[in-house]
Amino acid sequence: MEDLLHAPHPLETILLSRRFRLENSASIDTFLANEGFAGFRKALAMSPDEIINEVKSSNLRGRGGAGFPAGMKWGFVDRKSSKPRYVVVNADESEPGTCKDRVILQYDPFRLIEGCLIAARAIDSERGWIYVRGEYRYLIEHLNQVLDTAYRRGWLGRNIQGTGMNFDLSTQSGAGAYECGEESALLESLEGKRGNPRLKPPFPAQVGAFQCPTVLNNVETFAAVPDIMLRGGQYYADLGTPKNGGTRLLCISGHVNRPGVYEVRLGMNMLEAVNGLAGGVAGGRALKAIVPGGSSCPVLKAGECDIPMDYDSLARAGSMLGSGGMVVLDETADMVKFLARIMKFYAHESCGWCIPCREGTAWLKKILSRLDEGIGASSDIDTVDQLAVNMFGRTFCPLGDAAAMPTMAIVRKFRPEFEAKIRSTAVFVPAPGTRPLPMLE
Amino acid sequence: MTFSPQLEARFAKMLGDYPPGRQKGALIPMLIYAQDDVGSVSAELVQEIARRLNLRPIEVDEVVEFYSMLHRRPLGRHHIQICTNISCQLTGGDELWRHACRKLGIGHKQVTADGLFSLEEVECIGACSWAPAIQDGYEFHHRMTPEKFDQFVDDLRRAATPR
Numbered sequence: 001m002e003d004l005l006h007a008p009h010p011l012e013t014i015l016l017s018r019r020f021r022l023e024n025s026a027s028i029d030t031f032l033a034n035e036g037f038a039g040f041r042k043a044l045a046m047s048p049d050e051i052i053n054e055v056k057s058s059n060l061r062g063r064g065g066a067g068f069p070a071g072m073k074w075g076f077v078d079r080k081s082s083k084p085r086y087v088v089v090n091a092d093e094s095e096p097g098t099c100k101d102r103v104i105l106q107y108d109p110f111r112l113i114e115g116c117l118i119a120a121r122a123i124d125s126e127r128g129w130i131y132v133r134g135e136y137r138y139l140i141e142h143l144n145q146v147l148d149t150a151y152r153r154g155w156l157g158r159n160i161q162g163t164g165m166n167f168d169l170s171t172q173s174g175a176g177a178y179e180c181g182e183e184s185a186l187l188e189s190l191e192g193k194r195g196n197p198r199l200k201p202p203f204p205a206q207v208g209a210f211q212c213p214t215v216l217n218n219v220e221t222f223a224a225v226p227d228i229m230l231r232g233g234q235y236y237a238d239l240g241t242p243k244n245g246g247t248r249l250l251c252i253s254g255h256v257n258r259p260g261v262y263e264v265r266l267g268m269n270m271l272e273a274v275n276g277l278a279g280g281v282a283g284g285r286a287l288k289a290i291v292p293g294g295s296s297c298p299v300l301k302a303g304e305c306d307i308p309m310d311y312d313s314l315a316r317a318g319s320m321l322g323s324g325g326m327v328v329l330d331e332t333a334d335m336v337k338f339l340a341r342i343m344k345f346y347a348h349e350s351c352g353w354c355i356p357c358r359e360g361t362a363w364l365k366k367i368l369s370r371l372d373e374g375i376g377a378s379s380d381i382d383t384v385d386q387l388a389v390n391m392f393g394r395t396f397c398p399l400g401d402a403a404a405m406p407t408m409a410i411v412r413k414f415r416p417e418f419e420a421k422i423r424s425t426a427v428f429v430p431a432p433g434t435r436p437l438p439m440l441e
Numbered sequence: 442m443t444f445s446p447q448l449e450a451r452f453a454k455m456l457g458d459y460p461p462g463r464q465k466g467a468l469i470p471m472l473i474y475a476q477d478d479v480g481s482v483s484a485e486l487v488q489e490i491a492r493r494l495n496l497r498p499i500e501v502d503e504v505v506e507f508y509s510m511l512h513r514r515p516l517g518r519h520h521i522q523i524c525t526n527i528s529c530q531l532t533g534g535d536e537l538w539r540h541a542c543r544k545l546g547i548g549h550k551q552v553t554a555d556g557l558f559s560l561e562e563v564e565c566i567g568a569c570s571w572a573p574a575i576q577d578g579y580e581f582h583h584r585m586t587p588e589k590f591d592q593f594v595d596d597l598r599r600a601a602t603p604r
């Protein structure tokens with residue numbers, strides 16, 4: 001396995017990542033010698049309601065992208081249901097710019113198992129799955145070994161540590177589909193179907209995996225729970241800002257000197273993250289824009305980035321904290337090319353279930369690629385904006401929104417770049433034997 | 442159709458991972474593990490998986506068409522996947538992709554004549570902080586450059602040439 005770690009930075013707040021740099025950090029013995037399963041032991045002495053209230057008081061919000069309060073999500077599960085209740089981990093990590101769950105799974109996988117056990121205790125579940133994107137096969141094999149060890153040592157299976165609690169956990173491989181990171185599509189895939197989204201409500205807490213009540217969270221969300229049990233919800237909440245508890249992993253990429261995965265308190269200033277943690281913009285160039293949390297988040301121009309990074313502050317700035325995938329663009333970045341690439345992605349990954357998204361992303365991809373190639377028409381710019389506006393909010397799942405939001409932001413904030421490309425005489429030269437799209441005005 | 446004993450053992454364990462009557466849940470992992478065992482999702486493999494999970498072949502086919510990692514035809518022995526999504530784009534992914542096409546003499550989803558390499562331009566593979574990144578099969582290679590890519594390909598070619 002390739003090393004994914006860097007030296008800890010003084011601006012980091014190390015809580016979730018505190019075992020990452022220990023020798024053999026992924027072994028059960030290292031885990032047990034460093035507070036491993038201590039949060040679960042504490043949870044065993046608590047009632048399900050007490051566990052859920054502790055998570056609620058921590059202000060832990062979903063780390064996958066949507067930022068929904070995790071305790072509330074757990075509280076929606078009907079524990080009195082006659083059906084079994086399930087725990088599902090979303091390790092489909094596919095949002096462009098995001099590479100943090102990979103680090104957790106590689107360096108501290110038992111932390112995830114502990115989080116699942118606590119969730120299982122909270123909703124009285126005996127079964128869980130870790131849905132891992134197919135591209136992370138090395139992590140699936142790694143997790144399978146880790147799960148085997150947990151079974152052998154009595155932390156999974158029947159009568160866990162003599163407590164009478166039963167809980168089974170296994171990995172589930174995806175096979176290449178961004179859409180399966182959306183919770184209801186993930187559940188469809190887990191059931192052996194195409195990854196199309198479900199109509200909500202009912203939400204997974206009522207009708208989830210195999211039509212049973214399900215707690216479904218991101219890897220990092222589950223991984224945060226052991227420390228909430230161990231140190232208390234209040235301790236965790238106090239690390240962040242009001243309603244935005246704790247620390248989170250930030251994956252910084254793009255034009256910076258020290259890209260990497262860093263653990264920060266919620267509410268850290270965004271420019272401090274770029275200039276402090278990541279060592280500033282590469283080559284001493286000027287900052288142009290930041291994508292705060294994965295490709296679906298509206299970009300912020302350099303002048304808009306002096307803000308705290310928590311869910312509410314970013315919402316006020318017209319963007320999202322998202323998955324923590326922070327992509328930094330310097331003054332040389334070509335925003336038209338950047339948006340064209342984003343749309344190529346969404347058009348490829350649209351599952352085709354909802355027409356506004358299926359047609360909208362494909363149409364936007366065509367227009368944006370001709371704009372990028374220098375053969376767009378001036379009317380194209382408004383067409384792009386209108387297409388995005390009309391796609392937004394009109395689909396089962398948020399993939400349509402995820403494509404629309406960066407489009408509206410980039411085309412409005414960087415309009416002069418689009419106009420300049422239309423006026424430019426530097427027209428893209430097609431490869432021999434091919435022709436550009438015949439769509440001139 | 443026969444699989445390796447390791448794969449049979451894996452399948453046997455997997456079928457116990459789902460609620461009673463819900464073994465269809467194993468379909469997608471079974472397809473990808475079997476593809477790696479036998480090389481591609483052939484019509485014969487679809488029939489075999491359908492039989493084992495008590496499904497109609499169309500229920501398998503519709504899934505195969507959906508997931509981008511499932512391939513109907515065999516890939517090269519080294520399936521080189523190059524990410525050109527945003528973090529990789531900003532750090533030279535496009536140049537790397539064009540370079541790889543020239544170096545191997547093939548394009549997107551094509552296989553070299555000797556069957557040693559296939560090439561695919563892929564979406565984000567979760568290596569953004571170590572971009573630009575490629576995968577050889579399931580193996581990640583981070584901070585790739587055209588020079589490192591040449592070395593990488595030449596080494597694989599040498600290793601594959603019988604002496």
